[in-house]
Amino acid sequence: MADASTRIALLSTSDTDLLSARASGAGYAWANPSRTTDPDLATTIAGADLVVVRLLGSRHDLWPGLDAVRAAGTPLVILGGEQQPSAELMELSTVPIGVAAQAHHYLAEGGPANLAQLHAFLSDTVLLTGEGFEPPAAIAAWGFAERPAPADHTRPRVGILYYRAHEASGNNGFAHALADAIDGTGQASGVPIFAGSLRSAPDELYAALGTLDALIVTVLAAGGSVPATAAAGGDDEAWDVERMASLDIPVLQGLCLTSSRAAWEASDEGATPLDAASQIAIPEFDGRIITAPFSFKEIDADGLPRYVADPERCARVARIAVNHARLRRTPNAEKKLALVLSAYPTKHARIGNAVGLDTPVSAIRLLRRLRADGYDLGDTNQVTAILEQAASSGDDTAAGDALIHALIAAGGQDEEWLTAAQLTDAHVRITRDDYLRWTADLPAELTGAMTDKWGEAPGNLFVNDDGEIVLATLRAGNVV
Structure with missing residues (x-):
């Protein structure tokens, strides 16, 4: 057991280091220099027998107050925040390089037991307390976390x-x-x-992931081997997600925001720019399906953050993931799909509008691929007739135009041209009761604002004489 009378100050940009230091029971003072003021950092190191700094960054990001630590002759250990040691930072230490390297090993393995032994190691080898220490205990690079009860393997596994x-x-x-x-x-x-990273993950981890029906990921994107080298205008081919794609399962991004739940709820933006980039935009390059925030960073009484899940948001993400997992076990011929084209502004000329893209041709090729892969598009209907005409003529552009005109004939979204017959004959109709049931769990503030703007459901826009909301659709078997 480390001697608590020896006081070591740990300044780390990794909050998990600080949580482990607290749980170790050793004589640590701790702070995260990325969010702690200079006066508070000075208070943290005051009276410390030794200072350890672990920084995710370069020497230019170091706290200037360390100069005073060095001048006072207090032993100083400076380490990088990655799993691999940073020679640039380690050479700034005042202890022997071998001691700094071993200190990095304790922190790279992590956990309360290793932080307790780090305290004992530095006390013994640098401060000469003679208390003894154990070498760093290896923690598995990845593994299945223990659960209260074994998983039911008859169900899809997420x-x-x-x-x-x-x-x-x-x-x-x-x-x-x-x-x-x-x-x-x-x-x-x-x-x-749990795992260290997807960028350098062992093959055994990917083999284990391949046994799942769906995967929710909370770690950073896997495509870039070095995050700092991923940039616009760089080498596009350097972003490699081949191993991720080979899993052949739905991969979803579960958002663990770096803000508190209260800050998230009060914010009009929802996610901070950092979270929007690292947990929404960049993971899309991995092909991940973005879900919703389900965990938030809350600060406890000691000033340390923990990830705290929100039950309602967990249920939301869980439903999305479970639906994807169940869908994976559903034969293509039984799957029901909706191919939705934009129509904004609501004019016929804007159906499928997308700058620089040919949406009608893309829709034709997607429908053709679905049919080839065994999805049920029916035998004889407008869509299959258009596909067969395209197959004989080889003209996907004409087929795309025919598809859009068929949608317009089904009603479109243009009020100026919408007829009572189109409203009456629409394939997809939503009753008032269905609409109210679907929106029953929305916040009252949101539904109230919608009612104030549009009137009581179902309103009067795209509504037929029976009070049903209608959609301009074409039906082709299980595809709408």
Whole structure:
């Protein structure tokens, strides 16, 4: 057990280091220099026998107050925040390089036990307390987290992938909360899995992920080997997601926001620019399906953040993932799909509008691919007739035009041309009762604003004489 009378200040930009230091029971003072003021950092290191700095960044990002630590002769260990040691930062330490390298090993493995032994190691080798220490204990690079009960393997299995550092520090409740929500659907089993990174993950991890029916990912994108080299105008071919794609399962992004739930709820934007980039925009390059925020960073009484899951948001993400997992086990011929084209502004000329893209031709080729892959488009209908005409003529452009004109004839969204007959004969109709049932769990503030703007449901826009909301659609078997 580390001697608590020896005071070591740990300044780390990794909150999991700080959580592990607290849980270790050793004599640590701690702070995250990325969000702590200079006076508070000075208070943290005051009276410390030794200072350890672990920084995700370069030497230029170091706290200037470390100059005073060095001048005072207090032993200083400076380390990088990645799994691999940073020679640039390590050489700034005042302890022997071998001591700094071993200190990095303790932190790279992580967890309360290793942080306790780090304290003992530095106390013994630098401060000469003679208390003894154990070498760093290896923590598995990846693994299945323990669950209260074994998963029901008769159901689809949905993985929740989160960082190994969260597992080591005990900050893994958010992943288990999402697994509980998946189990709670009664239609799938949640499988929490921890790992260091997808960029350098071992083949064994990918083999294990391939046994799942769907995967919710909370870690950074897998495509770039080095995050700093991923940039617009760079080498597009350097973004490689071949292993991710080879899983052949739906991969969803579960958002663990770096803001509190209160800040998220009060914000008009929802996600901060950092979260929007790292958890929404960049993961799309991996081909991930973006879901919703389900976990938030809350600060506790000691000033340390933990990931705290929100039950309602967990249920939302769980439903999305379970539906994808169940869909994967559904034969193509039984799947029901909707191909939705934009129509804004609501004029016939704007159906399928997309700048620089040929939406009608894309729709024809997508429908052709669906048919080839076994999806049920029916035998004889307007859509199959258009596809067969295109097959004989080889003219996808004409087929795309025919598809758009067929949608217009079905009603379109242009009020100036919409007829009572089109409203009456529409294939898809939504009754008032169905609409109210579908929107029953929306916030009253939102539904109230909609009622104030548009009147009581179903309103009077695109509504037939029976009070049903109608959609301009073409029906082709199981595809709308």
